[in-house]
Amino acid sequence: MNRHRLLLPALAAVMLVACQRPPAGSDMPAKPANTATAAAPAASAAAPAPTTMKPATAFTPPPESAIPEGPFGDMVREGRELFVHTAQKAPAYVGNGLACANCHLDAGRQPNSAPLWGAYGMYPAYRSKNKHVNSFGERLQGCFQFSMNGKAPPLDSREMLALEAYAYWMATGAPIGVKLDGAGYPKQGFKPPQPPDYARGETVFQRDCALCHGSDGLGQKVAGRYVFPPLWGPDSFNWGAGMHELDNAAAFIKANMPLSRGNTLSDQDAWDVAMYMDAHERPQDPRFKGDLAQTRKDFHDTPMSLYGTTVNGHLLGSRPARRQGSR
CATH class of the missing domain: 1.10.760.10 (Cytochrome c-like domain)
Incomplete structure (x- = not known):
């Protein structure tokens, strides 16, 4: 013990x-x-990488101490709490014992564990899994349906807004549409x-x-x-x-x-x-x-x-x- x-x-x-x-x-x-x-x-x-994708670029997300004060910062912090304590913060949408941070380590910050800062700027994007162009919110919904064995929060729900705010803030300064070093899982080759x-x-x-x-x-x-x-x-x-x-x-x-x-x-x-x-x-x-x-x-x-x-x-x-x- x-x-x-x-x-x-x-x-x-x-x-x-x-x-x-x-x-x-x-x-x-x-x-x-x-x-x-x-x-x-x-x-x-x-699947082969899109021919239009730019080379991987180094990026460091802002430290948590840089989350601003005020309503926006409050929503970012709420998103972080939901990410780390998903079942407790979003029980209506979780059907198992996992949290987002189990697959996306260090509260979604750690490179090579599908960090949020590596995903946010790559959407909207086509996904073969559901055969249409997904918004970032739809991508998060899929996580609830499959990884969390639950159901998708509505795109306009507070839970979804909090998670998107957290991801948006973590990607502060990251280029849009560019694969960043450490994004996703390192399975190429x-x-x-x-x-x-x-x-x-x-x-x-x-x-x-x-x-x-x-x-x-x-x-x-x-x-x-x-x-x-x-x-x-x-x-x-x-x-x-x-x-x-x-x-x-x-x-x-x-x-x-x-x-x-x-x-x-x-x-x-x-x-x-x-x-x-x-x-x-x-x-x-x-x-x-x-x-x-x-x-x-x-x-x-x-x-x-x-x-x-x-x-x-x-x-x-x-x-x-x-x-x-x-x-």
Whole structure:
């Protein structure tokens, strides 16, 4: 317990790696002797950068001490609080145990963990995920639907205004339409030496991840709140979230995990543990209409997604994790 209390200052800055052997009664079956190995990611899996995009540019966001006084600064601070304590500040729109800051570390400031300052100036933009040009607000709505397993706040809601104000302020001085160094997750050209492997990933998890995320991968709580987030199960991101795709998870893990020791895992370890994490059940993709194969065809037709594929004898997505009492 004392050790966990010492780790509390890192509460808002945690997220992905993978898991250990599934507990009895979990949705994942025991691993048979022949463990699964994912197909090697195809070079075409990552969409090419637009030809009009300018080269990456260095940028440093303003310090939090520079948030101004007055009504605008108050809204920025409100947005920061919502970003770090999402379930507590926006309970009507959150359906799991995560916060925005679990995937966007240091309250959305840390490079190579999809920082807000790297995203704000790149919208409006076309997204293949929903096949239309998205505003920044729509992009945030998607995070609530998929990563938070909840529902989208209205674009004119106070929650959305606060988050947009926080992102806008953090991007103060950043060029518009320019990919900044450290924006997103560093997955360009990031390929595993060997195809990702579930069994190797379990070993990495036991060695480097279970201390924080729990031996069952379901996170750890203090006083009823997660201090380390769940990586799968009913309180994690759902099958529609970007982190369920191997390249996103591996790039995030490589750059940021274990917490405060990013870039210490080998490339292979990062891909293997991403495979292990993403081969566990989580809440259903909200776009699911009753046909698993059709949902994969419509939304997951990529080697980076394990949804609708069989790993260790289990068809992923067929028994999605649900919170107790939910339908």
